């Protein structure tokens with residue numbers, strides 16, 4: 001977020017951001033409805049729990065489906081639905097209260113269609129209702145409006161009901177949404193999982209990555225899942241939906257298990273890449289950890305080296321690869337402050353001042369830089385290994401392959417924590433290959449490469465890895481294209 005201005009007024013004087021109002025384009029509503037009607041042509045009733053100006057329900061109306069539309073705000077005349085002015089989360093809570101053990105809500109609706117609110121009043125809404133929401137959404141957590149909507153819709157639906165949702169897609173991989181993914185997998189069959197282009201809502205001044213999901217309540221309806229990787233733009237999505245250019249795959253192929261009871265939804269990942277996940281992970285082979293949080297960087301970290309602030313501190317290489325300067329100098333008294341100040345924390349003390357690798361934490365690209373001996377580091381991921389492993393590993397981490405693994409498979413949101421870095425598979429490489437990678441990383445480091453110069457080194461690394469892994473040309477192209485077009489592909 002942050003790309004667009006804060007207040008955006010929609011025609012009736014309301015702030016779009018307040019209500020999380022983004023109109024669903026027609027072709028998307030039509031696609032979602034048609035697909036649900038194909039799967040079950042005999043349904044009679046539908047619910048849109050955040051109906052807005054009825055953008056999603058015309059097709060249902062034309063198919064003689066009786067529609068209820070809920071919205072917290074009355075956005076004007078309603079032609080296609082029985083409009084109910086209500087807070088859907090509260091409506092759900094009222095339905096849930098009073099259920100006796102094991103009883104289900106089982107609303108009568110055969111179809112649900114929704115574009116839940118996001119990027120809106122949720123911060124205040126959640127803050128003001130935290131306790132109650134925590135009770136209602138005990139299992140999935142209270143993180144944002146759209147995840148509560150998805151969970152509430154699934155929980156309210158009767159067996160066999162179809163559910164089509166377009167929403168922000170961070171729930172596909174973000175760690176905090178693991179329980180929501182579990183709910184989806186345990187309670188629903190997944191028919192479609194489609195990533196939408198990043199630019200889909202740009203015209204409405206919204207910079208949000210979204211996906212379309214069509215589910216059916218109950219596990220027995222599961223067939224192959226139709227998936228689509230993120231198309232270039234709106235036109236491309238429209239064409240692909242029309243042409244049905246989906247990849248059909250078994251459910252297990254879109255679920256990547258990444259730890260005990262942890263998994264992510266992954267879309268259209270070539271089987272060659274999925275196989276790489278059988279290799280041991282960074283966290284199993286090396287130490288992958290975070291370091292110091294000061295509670296107030298401006299107080300404890302100085303931009304310049306000066307008396308009392310002499311210890312190089314690294315906190316986020318950002319777009320810099322192989323080489324980066326320290327982000328500042330930490331107070332010499334950091335160990336004392338760790339003992340004395342409540343929110344000044346030094347984690348993993350025994351690894352402080354050791355040489356290693358420091359990884360980026362925020363931003364689109366994933367990158368890694370050499371961490372010189374005598375340095376300290378922040379809450380980004382840092383890797384410590386034998387001296388002999390530092391340089392080839394640094395090269396490997398900066399490869400397009402690892403960019404693809406991190407940003408295309410493991411996590412699509414902009415925050416890469418040490419938990420995710422720990423999950424990167426470390427592929428088996430011969431001594432000869434490691435030696436060649438080491439030479440490249442050392443040269444880039446010694447030349448103190450700027451981010452834009454780093455790509456020629458990455459290219460050499462990619463060539464070596466592609467040769468070694470013997471990937472198909474198609475997969476190689478996909479990886480390279482992904483890594484050099486992160487803005488549209490993540």
Ligand SMILES: C[S@@+](CC[C@H](N)C(=O)[O-])C[C@H]1O[C@@H](n2cnc3c(N)ncnc32)[C@H](O)[C@@H]1O
Pocket residue numbers: 019020021022023024048049050051052053054055056070071072073075086087088089114115116117118
């Ligand atoms: C992303 S818009 C979707 C509008 C329309 N259905 C569409 O798809 O174009 C989200 C809608 O959710 C409504 N909304 C926000 N919070 C809500 C809540 N707690 N309960 C019901 N509706 C809510 C907003 O008023 C807005 O109309």
